[in-house]
Amino acid sequence: MRLNNQVLYRKWRPRRFSELAGQEHVTTVLQRALQQQRVAHAYLFCGPRGTGKTTSARVLARAINCLTPQGSEPDNQCAMCRNIDQGQALDLIEMDAASNRGIDEIRSLREKVHFAPAEGKYKVYIVDEAHMLTEAASNAFLKTLEEPPPHAIFVLCTTEPHKILPTIISRCQRLDFRRISTTVMVERLQFICQAENIEADPKVLEILARSAEGSLRDAETLLEQMIVSYGQTLELQHVQQSLGMTHSQTAKDLANYLVMGNIPAALGTIGRASRDGSDIQQIHRQSIELVRGLMLVLSGAGDTIDLDMDTLKEIEELSTKTTMRTVMACLKALAESRIHSDSIPSLQLEMAVMETAFTIIPDVNNSDKNGGTELPVGINSSQNTISTMAQPNQRVPAEHKSPPHKMAMPTSKHAEEPALMSVETESPTNPDNITGDLVPPETWNQVVQQLRRQKGKRFFLGALLKDCKAPYIENGAMVLPFNYRSNKERMEEELQELSSRQVIESALEQFLGSSYELRLTLRDGGSSGGMSASATSPLVRSARAMGGRVIEEKRLDE
Ligand SMILES: [Zn+2]
Known part of the structure; x- marks a missing residue:
């Protein structure tokens, strides 16, 4: 393997705000604060793992202590920047709350925080996994946050801000890091591949990026594993094998x-x-x-x-x-x-x-x-x-x-x-x-054709449905406007039979892709097929509207 002993994500860890992929909404805020010399005393960096929280905190530490800063960016050349790079800066104190979550560490922090910075202008404390601090430690830390010495800057990083004391959160400026989009990640991976002389199918990088689910660090680690396993040329089958695809x-x-x-x-x-x-x-x-x-x-x-x-x-x-x-x-x-x-x-x-x-x-x-x-x-x-x-x-x-x-x-x-x-x-x-809305006529014909020889309890269902010329879908139900009242009522009778209903439903499903509740109506101006008198009666109409049904109709003159 030609990678030197630095792992990729450390080697290619961004050292300037402009290199932080996909978090421009955060870096803009920080850079503006640096430009206006209004950097807050406490920040809370929230967001999923691998999205650049501690990296951003380190860039901030560099930018604020840099001896010859370039605007709001660190120069990454001066002694301060180099010390931070090499992990030798006395004024950058990193604490992993996941392993140092107790009151003792926080007490020691509280004692030392008042000493002036050794080299730079500021002491920067990065507390990673800040939600892991015990309650006692959190309360002790809160005291420090309440009266921070002017030379101290705290950056709390967390994947689970809801587990942090509200009193701590209220003393911090909160910045939310987002999952990094696949496109942004692929660009970053491409950049690394180019710099490392790795030939990788774009599809490989896309798969890596997607399986990293928004964590650039994960994507970079995956890329590294691939390089270790398969060398300088990465093919599709490699990534499929290594990801268990x-x-x-x-x-x-x-x-x-x-x-x-x-x-x-x-x-x-x-x-x-x-x-x-x-x-x-x-x-x-x-x-x-x-x-x-x-x-x-x-x-x-x-x-x-x-x-x-x-x-x-x-x-x-x-x-x-x-x-x-x-x-x-x-x-x-x-x-x-x-x-x-x-x-x-x-x-x-x-x-x-x-x-x-x-x-x-x-x-x-x-x-x-x-x-x-x-x-x-x-x-x-x-x-x-x-x-x-x-x-x-x-x-x-x-x-x-x-x-x-x-x-x-x-x-x-x-x-x-x-x-x-x-x-x-x-x-x-x-x-x-x-x-x-309207059932296409040709589809409806197919339904009718299909049911042509399907006998319900008494009638051929297709023959009855043939009377409906323009059925339509309304509020999830299929409205069947019959031309003849007699046919409508015959159909109503048929629909009381489960087997008839099933036959019609399955035909609808076959040709319309879905079954519908059926609502039978009479077409406007439709003939009542010899039972017309009731159709015009307001009394009968309202009875029908309430679900009534005409069972028998007699002419008064009979
Ligand atoms: Zn510098």
């Missing part, structure tokens, strides 16, 4: 069985893994990653997946046998059962997006009876709707399926698993499609 067969089996709906086999896999003493949490996490991969492949975003080629191939293969609906159901169930859903920060959002797509956009594209069509869809970002990418006449038979990597959205072989949502934005005759 290769997926176990168990996780693959589980994901496979789940999306194929083989519940007994899925449970069996978990049971075996459990008996073998496998790490269930890891299997859980990996199966989420795999099913997420499926979701991305199915939605045409397969190139954003961080999986090894073999696994990616398996996922692409599997994607031709399942549907987005199934995948989403599995993913939702898997993700919700996670105790700590911290594995993929973007997952919740991605799922929310997909769920929204399911809920608001009805499925107008029907697979044909053999289920052999492919409906490529993509997200139309300009309209925030999902649109079909191909016209119906461009549908490709299943045998000629292109790799699902690009926009493939296979339909299911099972009737109860409909193809994913897609709205034909091309259709100019039906602008209502996009709002999701």
Whole structure:
């Protein structure tokens, strides 16, 4: 290994405010204070680990004692700066409250704090993990904070500010450090790689950054481990190996069985893994990653997946046998059962997006009876709707399926698993499609066709529903405006039967992607089919509005 004995994060630890990645909102405050010579006596640096709290404290210590500062930055050349760099500065006192949390350390601090600084203008105390101080120590420390000698500056660093005495917090100027974004981290890692002469695939750095979850120190440590293990050239497979991103067969089996709906086999896999003493949490996490991969492949975003080629191939293969609906159901169930859903920060959002797509956009594209069509869809970002990418006449038979990597959205072989949502934005005759209100006529025809030969208790359901010309969705319910009162009432009767309801529900689910509560109405101006007198009566109308039903109607002249 060509790295000298300094570890990366120490070697490349920022020595100027301008080098502190992603915390400009903090460094600006500190630099302004330095420029105006209004540095506070006590700071509280809060934020997740590895985001630059103690590093910033050290830069502050350097900047304030620097013999020849450059504006608000230390020069990092003078004797003071060099001493701090080498850990030999007498006026920089660092305390780790995690290991020195007692009253004795604080008493000693209180005694010495009154001595003037040995070399510089200020004595800077950095108390790391400040929330770890015992209560007695905190109270003793508070006394110091209440009457700080003019030459003393305290910087308390903590990941858990809520555990610090409010009386201490109120005496400090609080600055909150943020998790560092992946982009900022990748830039920083690139900088280090360049300086260290490391060749790394940009994807490698991105994966490292993402798995560090906002902690630059973690990302730098990971990078170092990679360099130690694999040398000067870092490839994708290296990072996958070292981060344990290769997926176990168990996780693959589980994901496979789940999306194929083989519940007994899925449970069996978990049971075996459990008996073998496998790490269930890891299997859980990996199966989420795999099913997420499926979701991305199915939605045409397969190139954003961080999986090894073999696994990616398996996922692409599997994607031709399942549907987005199934995948989403599995993913939702898997993700919700996670105790700590911290594995993929973007997952919740991605799922929310997909769920929204399911809920608001009805499925107008029907697979044909053999289920052999492919409906490529993509997200139309300009309209925030999902649109079909191909016209119906461009549908490709299943045998000629292109790799699902690009926009493939296979339909299911099972009737109860409909193809994913897609709205034909091309259709100019039906602008209502996009709002999701009106059920697209062609979809509705499919529902009617499907139910054509489905006999309810007394009638063919399709025949009754054929009477509704323009059903629409309103407040989560499907409103069915019947032309003829007689048909409406026949349907009301049918809907009292569970089996009829189920048949209709499953047809709606198949073609609209979701089932709805049905609300039957009469179309404005619709014919009452020979039972018209009651329709105009205010009394009957209000009775109906309260849920009443016309059972029999007699003409008065009869
Ligand atoms: Zn200096």
